[in-house]
Amino acid sequence: xxxxxxxxxxxxxxxxxxxxxxxxxxxxxxxxxxxxxxxxxxxxxxxxxxxxxxxxxxxxxxxxxxxxxxxxxxxxxxxxxxxxxxxxxxxxxxxxxxxxxxxxxxxxxxxxxxxxxxxxxxxxxxxxxxxxxxxxxxxxxxxxxxxxxxxxxxxxxxxxxxxxxxxxxxxxxxxxxxxxxxxxxxxxxxxxxxxxxxxxxxxxxxxxxxxxxxxxxxxxxxxxxxxxxxxxxxxxxxxxxxxxxxxxxxxxxxxxxxxxxxxxxxxxxxxxxxxxxxxxxxxxxx
Amino acid sequence: xxxxxxxxxxxxxxxxxxxxxxxxxxxxxxxxxxxxxxxxxxxxxxxxxxxxxxxxxxxxxxxxxxxxxxxxxxxxxxxxxxxxxxxxxxxxxxxxxxxxxxxxxxxxxxxxxxxxxxxxxxxxxxxxxxxxxxxxxxxxxxxxxxxxxxxxxxxxxxxxxxxxxxxxxxxxxxxxxxxxxxxxxxxxxxxxxxxxxxxxxxxxxxxxxxxxxxxxxxxxxxxxxxxxxxxxxxxxxxxxxxxxxxxxxxxxxxxxxxxxxxxxxxxxxxxxxxxxxxxxxxxxxxxxxxxxxxxxxxxxxxxxxxxxxxxxxxxxxxxxxxxxxxxxxxxxxxxxxxxxxxxxxxxxxxxxxxxxxxxxxxxxxxxxxxxxxxxxxxxxxxxxxxxxxxxxxxxxxxxxxxxxxxxxxxxxxxxxxxxxxxxxxxxxxxxxxxxxxxxxxxxxxxxxxxxxxxxxxxxxxxxxxxxxxxxxx
Ligand SMILES: Cc1cc2nc3c(=O)[nH]c(=O)nc-3n(C[C@H](O)[C@H](O)[C@H](O)COP(=O)(O)OP(=O)(O)OC[C@H]3O[C@@H](n4cnc5c(N)ncnc54)[C@H](O)[C@@H]3O)c2cc1C
Ligand SMILES: Cc1cc2nc3c(=O)[nH]c(=O)nc-3n(C[C@H](O)[C@H](O)[C@H](O)COP(=O)(O)OP(=O)(O)OC[C@H]3O[C@@H](n4cnc5c(N)ncnc54)[C@H](O)[C@@H]3O)c2cc1C
Ligand code: SF4
Ligand code: SF4
Ligand code: FES
Ligand SMILES: [Mg+2]
Numbered sequence: 030x031x032x033x034x035x036x037x038x039x040x041x042x043x044x045x046x047x048x049x050x051x052x053x054x055x056x057x058x059x060x061x062x063x064x065x066x067x068x069x070x071x072x073x074x075x076x077x078x079x080x081x082x083x084x085x086x087x088x089x090x091x092x093x094x095x096x097x098x099x100x101x102x103x104x105x106x107x108x109x110x111x112x113x114x115x116x117x118x119x120x121x122x123x124x125x126x127x128x129x130x131x132x133x134x135x136x137x138x139x140x141x142x143x144x145x146x147x148x149x150x151x152x153x154x155x156x157x158x159x160x161x162x163x164x165x166x167x168x169x170x171x172x173x174x175x176x177x178x179x180x181x182x183x184x185x186x187x188x189x190x191x192x193x194x195x196x197x198x199x200x201x202x203x204x205x206x207x208x209x210x211x212x213x214x215x216x217x218x219x220x221x222x223x224x225x226x227x228x229x230x231x232x233x234x235x236x237x238x239x240x241x242x243x244x245x246x247x248x249x250x251x252x253x254x255x256x257x258x259x260x261x262x263x264x265x266x267x268x269x270x271x272x273x274x275x276x277x278x279x280x281x282x283x284x285x286x287x288x289x290x291x292x293x294x295x296x297x298x299x300x301x302x303x304x305x306x307x308x309x310x311x312x313x314x315x
Numbered sequence: 316x317x318x319x320x321x322x323x324x325x326x327x328x329x330x331x332x333x334x335x336x337x338x339x340x341x342x343x344x345x346x347x348x349x350x351x352x353x354x355x356x357x358x359x360x361x362x363x364x365x366x367x368x369x370x371x372x373x374x375x376x377x378x379x380x381x382x383x384x385x386x387x388x389x390x391x392x393x394x395x396x397x398x399x400x401x402x403x404x405x406x407x408x409x410x411x412x413x414x415x416x417x418x419x420x421x422x423x424x425x426x427x428x429x430x431x432x433x434x435x436x437x438x439x440x441x442x443x444x445x446x447x448x449x450x451x452x453x454x455x456x457x458x459x460x461x462x463x464x465x466x467x468x469x470x471x472x473x474x475x476x477x478x479x480x481x482x483x484x485x486x487x488x489x490x491x492x493x494x495x496x497x498x499x500x501x502x503x504x505x506x507x508x509x510x511x512x513x514x515x516x517x518x519x520x521x522x523x524x525x526x527x528x529x530x531x532x533x534x535x536x537x538x539x540x541x542x543x544x545x546x547x548x549x550x551x552x553x554x555x556x557x558x559x560x561x562x563x564x565x566x567x568x569x570x571x572x573x574x575x576x577x578x579x580x581x582x583x584x585x586x587x588x589x590x591x592x593x594x595x596x597x598x599x600x601x602x603x604x605x606x607x608x609x610x611x612x613x614x615x616x617x618x619x620x621x622x623x624x625x626x627x628x629x630x631x632x633x634x635x636x637x638x639x640x641x642x643x644x645x646x647x648x649x650x651x652x653x654x655x656x657x658x659x660x661x662x663x664x665x666x667x668x669x670x671x672x673x674x675x676x677x678x679x680x681x682x683x684x685x686x687x688x689x690x691x692x693x694x695x696x697x698x699x700x701x702x703x704x705x706x707x708x709x710x711x712x713x714x715x716x717x718x719x720x721x722x723x724x725x726x727x728x729x730x731x732x733x734x735x736x737x738x739x740x741x742x743x744x745x746x747x748x749x750x751x752x753x754x755x756x757x758x759x760x761x762x763x764x765x766x767x768x769x770x771x772x773x774x775x776x777x778x779x780x781x782x783x784x785x786x787x788x
Binding site for chain 2: 073098115116117245246251257287295
């Protein structure tokens, strides 16, 4: 049982949750995630540790409400308990002084990107950040990211903030400007990571992506999270979550992510109906 | 003790065990075998000849005093039967249910030469169930505290047994388990209809009563390394019982299509995460109309029978060898056939074929024939050229074996491993690292519950010795 110290909405449908977890706060390294079980009948879902405070013994999760488990978690209150949290899982990011690093965050992918960028900065890298979102209200951790960046760019699909376009447009502009880029690190929706990787491959720029495949145990015991990397099957939870973007079979990943779409809809619909019965006033999650 | 004369009745047929009817049980998760009543158990017990040189004992990996406990049952002294079993076997209710008796104790039983062997496993199960159901408190004799602390990694049969034995000796034992429920394969792998989870829970509760602390969701190698356990957390010794949980795939094209599971994933979703209750429980699982399970061990049969129970119209076992090589327990094969699982022997998958959306639509196989025996002593399957065929299915479950989980070895390179990451131990259960012992599937590769237990027990003796003398090698 993990005590919820704080929960708040930091952008529409994106919540930040602070949990009391002293051991995890102490052991976590940038790039690692935890498996969270919200309730006794809950599923195990992977969430990245977005921040930690080893002194206070706290970890921060930032999650987007996309389905049953995340919406239900978003309704929890401070003082309540999360059923279980296990970690820290996955290999920590390999952080050294690469030189000029472009950190690209798409949507809630900025949450896992932040601790890595912070550490990259501390290790002496020159940080160029590109954050992308659908519109200006959907950015998260803008200030935090800006504070650890040497250059900071934003893009929106609708042009309400920064460049009107996609993160790949900004990246292309950077490349065209002749800037030396030693590493691109991209975390976001699989489709974004796919196009970033396609672009950097053209220019032979080393590219690291953090994959979000469906997971069950998170410890290498089930194989649910498998992806093809360079034609070889890897388990994202133990071999990753970070991989060479040029080697990843993103189309396979995208298909596998949709494996339970129909059942996820059933679970969500049932949950929302029950919620309505309980609090008929609050249709706000429909 | 009124030692009345034992008059065996060898001519009596082996007492059948009451079971749920196949047509009923194939759609429910209740236990298949209902267990002997006291009368049936006594009746079966009297089939035992009480041999002076009991061969059955030689077939049991932990050397249970089989004639001894059977005699107790025959004489109606069921509690004594239980304590006799417990002297050798920490988990009799479990072994009575899942041991491959036909290749162990019962294989050697002298009665098997002319008639059918005594139903040793069923009697073992009876004695253990009887005790559990009697509600009696188990009488644990625990030595005074030794002041020593032992960390056990993994809560499968190896870890549970090792923990119990060490607790009896007065050591302070903490089990670290990666998953959120203790029990290892006993809870995430073996389904309810073969081994009710209630039984595992009772054993775990017993351990807690003995003072063993169980930390779930605690992954060694991630939360702590073994070095940290020894140097910072104050443990005097460590036992590694992390099992063989890494699922193997065949490496054929199409294995990452949607609808392809490892047996571990499939069974974990259903057993540990209770996907059979979806959407009451949050974890989903996909069952097609037609399911193919590749492999024919216990794991494969568990997956096949689980798929049937979850509503699959047809479930097929696809196995590249012949009947004589089937590694699963005989009883399970029988049960699976009765429930309608179809066996496609001498058939080897070579490709999984998908549709345009990335879902499985067929399994491409080739027929095989038996060749010469290979290293494992089993006859090698040889593909028959030109015999390829496609077999329409919507779910494929790979159950071709498991290897050791790599987490420990990755973070503790000073522990010597053999091929495939199997930890190397000596006869006592010692690894190459001082103070660290190992046992169970992590040292044998996927084996059996009783072997894992036996090794857990043996290591416990060596650990106790080490804690008392401080001597290493
Ligand atoms: C290593 C890793 C780190 C992640 N970190 C974060 C994070 O920091 N913040 C965040 O908002 N999200 C993160 N995710 C994604 C997050 O796990 C999913 O959004 C979440 O599981 C959705 O659950 P749901 O029940 O709310 O939605 P559902 O409606 O059940 O699913 C929505 C979509 O999420 C994905 N998903 C569903 N179940 C799982 C599962 N068990 N494991 C992984 N993906 C699943 C599927 O693609 C699915 O279509 C991470 C994923 C991985 C693999
Ligand atoms: C589906 C299935 C059916 C089977 N049926 C039978 C049968 O009928 N009869 C029979 O005799 N045998 C059967 N077996 C085999 C038997 O279950 C195993 O041989 C036995 O469970 C091995 O015991 P163990 O204690 O070594 O490991 P396991 O039971 O595998 O337990 C290991 C435990 O360690 C945990 N762990 C792993 N790594 C770590 C870590 N780094 N930190 C903390 N914890 C960790 C795991 O989560 C797990 O709980 C079956 C196996 C399967 C998979
Ligand atoms: S433990 Fe297994 S092998 Fe030994 S007597 Fe019991 S059933 Fe037979
Ligand atoms: S070998 Fe068979 S008959 Fe003889 S003691 Fe063992 S169980 Fe009884
Ligand atoms: S989530 Fe099970 S192996 Fe990765
Ligand atoms: Mg979900």
